Structures are given as structure tokens and as C-alpha cells.
Amino acid sequence: MNTHHSTSQNQPHSTSDIAQTTLLRQAQNAKAASYILSTAKTAKKDATLRAMAEILSNRQEEWLAANALDLAAAKEAGMRPALLDRLTLTPERIAGIVEGIRQIIALPDPIGRVDKMETRPNGLIIGRRRVPLGVIAIIFEARPNVTIDAAALCLKSGNVCILRGGKEAICSNRCAAALMREALAQAGLPQDCICLVQDTSRETANRLMHLDGYVDVLIPRGGAGLIRTVSKEASVPVIRTGEGICHIYVDSDADPDMAAKILYNAKCSRPSVCNAAECVLVHEAVAGAFWEKALPLLAQHHVELRADEAALALLKSLGAPAVPATEADWDTEYDDYILAVRTVADPEEAISFINAHGTGHSESIVTADYFKAQRFLDAVDAAAVYVNASTRFTDGGEFGLGAEIGISTQKMHARGPMGLEELTSSKYVIYGEGQVR
């Protein structure tokens, strides 16, 4: 690859300059390591993952101590309880993370498989071989488990990772990265197969988005703001993940009871995740029967309903805690016990609305009508389209991928949950005997 980033002629003098120089050196080392890791045998990668699991388990005291430093600082800074919980490591959680590594060891290695090998009329033998992407940079929130998951998935798929986690988890991440790098050394792979960006400033994150020639793919995991910044700023290829404004469309031919249970699950089982529903579209013909079933369920979590005019009147008449929706509500990912409610006259209106306001994540129709179900599957433009099921199933584990590094909401490269296969590229290999064209 051509690399257009030369190191500065001058000595670095500010903290920022030093961080930039460090990042560039790290990226160069990562690229060099990727040429070794890309041709490493599965047995060696699995041995490294086993060493990682053992070290993280046997030396969890170090990791817990580092995490305690992060937690103390976060409490002092007044972090919200939900975020504090995501930042927290416990022996049980570490056991879960280690179990995750063991599951990744058990997954088949996608690298090296050759698809579609054939002999062309001129005798050339042409095949398409699965190869790693190379160097994958991941920008993510302050969740220590993501650090390990991402590193393990990248390693198994032959990719070097450059991890840039949230600043609130920096001590936990430094410790985890050091332990994982010990495992790499133990198994005889370059330590730079797993790199952690030590400087958590925005400037350095921004610089990471422009490491053309070193970073093959950038995966941002986090809020809508991060994803928008990355899409706007990055010159390296990006896989957008996560943003999820998901809809449940309750059709006139829906079983009201099934629809209520699906909506309740999609909204309330875990409202902070991207596959949770944010909006329900209700066919006017079924609205009364549906809400009669749905309201008692939603009331268990005091779900606030933000409804259009038609729905508002009905909901109020049923004594529900509904307020008028504004235009902004149709484009908001609440990640909370709030639900937008809209009335539609037919499935086509639901489809158009979803295609206009969805984020291409997960969408579901509840109906007993065959043709409407098929039409919804055909016409809705999203990573996962459901008939009679909760959107909460959009997940690597639920889809049978074993593990996932994120859920792509773009159409290029990968769409939906991304497992090991989605962390690969291809390379045509051609065997000749002197052929010229």
C-alpha cells in the first residue's frame, strides 16, 4: 500500500505532537505485524487465544485493581449508574469474558478457504481465497468486555486490531491490553497484533480516522454522534454500526395478543440496546384491540407514549399516559422507556414510513396475512426484517454466528451482525504456466 503519512521533520514538542507520533508508530507496527498474523496458522491463533483466556483468568486481580481505579475516578466525576455498571468488572463478568474467548476458539477459522476455484479456458486456475482485512481500528465506549471481545475476534480472523476505548476505562484497558500482549508473546506472535491507543483525546481519535495505508477498516461502536463524526471525517474505509430506530408494525391482520407481547419484548426487555423498538406503527383497524392487550404490559415499565393525533385520542380514552409526538420523535433513538406511536391506514404506509425514518437496522411486521408478510420482507430496506418476532433477536449469537463485533447498518461489505466471516476480505489467487493476454 502507498502510505502518504511521513513523520514530521521536526522533533515533537507538545503533548499532542507526542501522541500523534506515538499513534503513527503504533500504526506502522500494527501494519508490519499484520503481514505476519495474516499468514499465521489456525493452531497458532487458537493457542494464543487459549493463553489469553488463561492469563486473563489467572491474573484477574491485576485487572480488577485497574478497573477499581477507573471506577473510583468515574464515581468522582459523577458518572450515571447505568454507565458505571457497564464499566464495572467482577469475577463473574471476567468468567463470562473468558468463556467468550473459549467460544471464539471453538468457531471455525474463515481464513484460507478458497471459493469458486476454477480452470479458465486458457488454463489459468483462478480461486478466491478468504484473507484477513489487515488492520482494524475500533473506536468504542467505556466497556472493558468489548476490549477483549474485539481483540479476540480480530485475532481469530487474522486481523491486527488498534483499540481505542473510552477514556473512562483507560486503566482497565491498559491492563487488559498488557495481559493480552503477554499471551501473544507466549504463543510466539508479535505483540503488536493487539494495540491500544493510550491517548484518549478526540484529536488522536480523529487522527486514527485518517491513517490511510495503515488502517484497512475502521469500526466505530457507540452513539449516533460518534458514528456521524466518523462517517463525515474518516478517509479510511468505515463500517457503520449500531444506530437503531427499529419499528414494530401491527397489521390489521395481527393477533393482538401476539403483537402486544412482541412489542413489549422489543421495547422493554433491554431498552438501551440498538435492536430495541423505538416506534410502533398500528393499523387503524386493530388499534383498539391491540392497545387493550399492550397497555397493561407497557405500564409495568411506565413506558411513555408519544403519539400522533389519531392514536393520542384513543390512548387517552383508554387512560394511557400518552403525550403528543413531535416531528423529531419519528427520528429519535430513545434508548429508554419511551415509545413513539403512529397510526397507519395500510401496510404500504408502514413500509414507506419505515424506509423514510428507520436506520436500516431491524424492522418487524405482526400479521397473519401471507401476502402482507412477504411484501414487508421484500420492500423494507433494513439489515434484518422480521415477520411475527421481536426485533431483539438481531444479534450474532441469536443468528448463529457465534460472536459478533457489532451490527452493521450500512449496505456495503457486511449488513447486520458481523461475526468472523465479516472480518475478512478476499484475494484472487491465480496459478499460471506462462499465460499472457
Add this chain to the structure above:
Amino acid sequence: MNTHHSTSQNQPHSTSDIAQTTLLRQAQNAKAASYILSTAKTAKKDATLRAMAEILSNRQEEWLAANALDLAAAKEAGMRPALLDRLTLTPERIAGIVEGIRQIIALPDPIGRVDKMETRPNGLIIGRRRVPLGVIAIIFEARPNVTIDAAALCLKSGNVCILRGGKEAICSNRCAAALMREALAQAGLPQDCICLVQDTSRETANRLMHLDGYVDVLIPRGGAGLIRTVSKEASVPVIRTGEGICHIYVDSDADPDMAAKILYNAKCSRPSVCNAAECVLVHEAVAGAFWEKALPLLAQHHVELRADEAALALLKSLGAPAVPATEADWDTEYDDYILAVRTVADPEEAISFINAHGTGHSESIVTADYFKAQRFLDAVDAAAVYVNASTRFTDGGEFGLGAEIGISTQKMHARGPMGLEELTSSKYVIYGEGQVR
């Protein structure tokens, strides 16, 4: 999809404002058309392509007349003969273009195929269905044949295209787009399935790179400058194509005669294309025997050799027209009868040099040694890696894809020649019976 582009509150007042408003309206129409085209049956798409072939053939006088206007303007502007030739349409070339459409009709439609459908333990039936990308924008040079090829490939794969061709071909492209849109109307598909950007200013091209929510993928076809601008500027997903600094590595175990013929073909059969070789790496042990065979062939086209120190001495002693290479030569795509020459001591040096200076397009080793061949295939990081064959074979037709829209030199989404399959995305379709998580 969320669309963050609102039309201006003010009336457009300058030409540029009008062009921007027109482009936005075009993009909105394209997106709307894509929802219809994405679910169109193969028979309807093929009928449209047949109508396109007929109209372009039967009414070629109109197209030739429009092309004559472009050619006259180009001559007046002093366009180089090679570019003039690329801009020129003739009845024979039109016949070739129409034949290309007929070949695309004959190719299988990738859309709708479901991979990996399975029933999960909870009874959900989950499959991955091939779907169109949606709206594909293509920025390309003044080559009227590309206009048709791109439109036909996009149509067959269910994608709406927004074509932005070089300004020198604007009359030819306007005529071609109008004829193709007639074919769409005739077959009963929205005319906006094929859109031409009428304003060929850079400002409008730039705006095209930022139509998030309307343009699903942008494919730049053209020189390194365009590709760099797009990679840097675009906020919509991009597939980089074409830049090709390709190497031939002549190993110590190469048959000098085979190596000479492969290099001659890779350099001289069509030096202006991306899969032509720009640099030969010669193992020091074989240099004498190799150049003895290669020089007479290269002399037929007066190929200028830009050589490192070791090669320069040898080439001069053999009476070859060699000059010293500068550092810039190792990173230059000449697209001309110029060849960079470098001496290497072993295959690893060749591999490292290629990975540092190649563009990830096509690379070839000439050797009779089994292990060196396999090592080269494993370690070289490029879209197509050859043993004992010319790099000129990297092409959709030669690889058996039928037709191609470009050659991807990135690792995400598609790598190497991109045919119909590479113009698709996927969508998980999930059939449930009321499952919740």
C-alpha cells in the same frame, strides 16, 4: 434511512444553487425509484435491457450526432489523440456496446438468492437474501461506453444509478441517458432508475459525495487524483477502484524466456490500463539471463527503463536505454511505455517491496520453485496475486464474471473485478411465530 439534507428555505438564485437543488431532487427521485426497482422481477429488468439494446441500436444516428458535438468541442479544446479516441463512438463501437448489454441479459440475476437459511433452536427461520445496494453513484471519465455498461450492470442488479460522466462527453451522455430512459418507460419501470448528472462542475461532483441517505455507494472511476479526492471528501460509502502499480517479480528460479514474455505482455500490451505492470523486480542471480531475453522485446516499444544502481550498470553494459530511478519512481503509475527496474536479493525482499509500494491491484511472481510460488501467493497483499502469468488478466471477463463495473483495490465489500454479485448487499429475512427474547 434518515436523510439529513433539507432543501434550502430560500429560492435558488445562482447557477450553482440551481445545480445543487437539481441534484438533490434527482437523488430523491433516484431513492424513490430504487424502492420499486429493488423488488422488480428479473424478467422485467431483462425486458428493459432488451429495450435499451434495441433503442440504442435503432437510433444510433442520434447518439452519433451528439457524440460528434462532443468530438468537435474536444478537438477545438486540443484534446490529446488517446483521449479523443476514448471519447469517439462509431457504429462498430455501438454494436460492441449493444452486444455488451445482451451479455448482461444472459448473466444470472444475483438478486433474491437466499444463502444459509436455517431454523434456529427457538424455531425462527433465518436466511440471508441478496438485495441491491440501492442507489449507486458513479463518477467516471469521458468514455461513452462506460455510461451504458454501468447503467446496464446497475439495472440488472436492481440498483438505481446516478451517472456523473466527464464533461467532455456531456452531449453523448445526455443522448444515451435519454434513450435509456425511454427504454425504462417502455418496459414500465420508473425513468429515474437511470439518472444523469447534467451539471459537470466539481462543486456538483463534490455534493454528490455527501448525499448521505440517498446514495448508498459511490464508485469513482478515473485517475489517482479523483480517487484520492473521493476518499478524502466523501461521507457516503465508497468503493475505490483502479489505481494500479503492478509488479512482476522475476525470481532466481524463473525461466528467463517465460519471464520476459510475461513482462513484455504486462508492460506493453496496453500500457494505459490499471492492470499493466509499472515495475519489474529482478532477482540478482537471474538478471543477466533475463534481460538478454527481455530487452529485445521491450525495445519494440522503446520502453524507457528507470533502474536502481545495480540494474543500471547491468542494463547499460547490455546497451539498454536505462536512466537512474528516483524514489518517486517506485510509487508512480506511468500508464506509459516506462518501466521501473529494481534488483532484489530474495523473494522476501520482493514481497516487502510490493507490500510497501504496490496499490493492492495485481502482482505476479515468475518462478519454477513450488515453495516460493506459494509463499508469494500467501504473503502479497493484493486483489489478484499471480504465479507465472501476466497481470493483464485481472478483468471481469477474464475471471469469468461476465462483465465488470470496475476493479476494487480496497479490501472492504469487494476486492478485484466487480461484477453483478459485487453490486449487491444482503438482508436477513426472519420468519417467526410470535418469538420474543
